[in-house]
Amino acid sequence: MESFSTYDEVASSDLPSTVLTKVISRAGKSKNYTDLIPLDGGTVGIAHFATGGLSELYKQMDTQEYFGRSQEDMISHYSAKCRPSGKKGNDTGWGCYSQAWWHEGMARFLASPESEKAQYRAWLNLMQPAIKAALAHNWTDRRSLAIAMGIANSLGSAGLNSLATKHNWHAEQVLTAYVGTDAHRARRRDALNAAFGPK
Template identity: 60%
Template sequence: MYDWYGRLRMISMRIGLVTSVLLAQGGLSVDAASETFSSYAEFAGSSVPQEILWKVLARNGKSKTYTQVFALDGGTVGIANFAVGGLASLYRLMDTEKYFGRSREDMVRNYSSSCRPGKHRGNDTGWGCYAQKWWRDGMIRFVHSPESHGIQNQAWLEQMRPTIELALEHGWRDSRGLAIATGVANSVGSTGFKSLALRYGWRPEQVLSGYVGNDAHRKRRRDAIDAAFPH
């Protein structure tokens, strides 16, 4: 009697082997956009936020790194370019006493938005946080610490929460759609993202196209989204 079960099992094993080889060689890709989410908590608990942060915003370390600390806007830090008000999201998760010898409340109140006082823009030339050695040294110690990656990931995700929840409300449930939403919001803010989304009828691809325009930096972000979360 012909062993149909054995034959089918052998074919299945061969298909699996070929698939594994193609994946290993880059000849076959998994559609990352096929992963969908029904809530912020579900999205936050997946690996997708870290993929967006590293592959899209940082472009695999080409544009941003976890350990960067530089003078722009009075002090800019880490993988998400935390600066000005964004620094507060880091302070709330950090052991600020350990790195700065100051309480979280003190750091949030006096060394976040106030790092860029008045109309100052560009690199800190003595008016911001970066110019203060204790702040700069403490932040450099933090970004090189073992806990830094996790804290930066969490801080960025919390910053993006309003955008993610808004996108989910309008049916943007797959990985690509949420990569577009957060990629745009990280550049123009949550309000800017909402404005674009309203203008283009909450259609993710049109929002991305409208955001990019002819801007070279934004084209690189679009290309990073396409590479990490293909159509």
């Protein structure tokens, strides 16, 4: 069984891309590189980058080309602050997604030749804390690390840490607790089992 000991080993392997395409995206059934939806004020791409992940995505693209604004401006004003403040139908709008310049710029980026690689780099950077935490708790095989990334994509690295700590960093128990009775999470578990084998 393949085992990893460092983040760099994981990052340079095919494991993260396999998790992203087969578990997170479910081979396009759940998410795609070209997704652009109003959820959370603007959710984009294969990892469904939203308020918590847009800043990392901006770092991987030429924001001046797509939005006519600097990376600093986009990160400061159009990532965490994308979430709409009002309810649907209110004149407060639907966050970044409702702003034509953002929507059109993001659509151009998602259709561009560099989009897939930029999205992958951003996602891997977001997964780095989760991967490092998992390795530190002896989650060194492909399946355990896939569980870590699958959960962190949903709950963030802090969410993974909190859930895993409650279950003494026992990978299978953490996965079971994460899924609970949630149908979407059950589909993610099933995709993970299909890609990495059930325990």
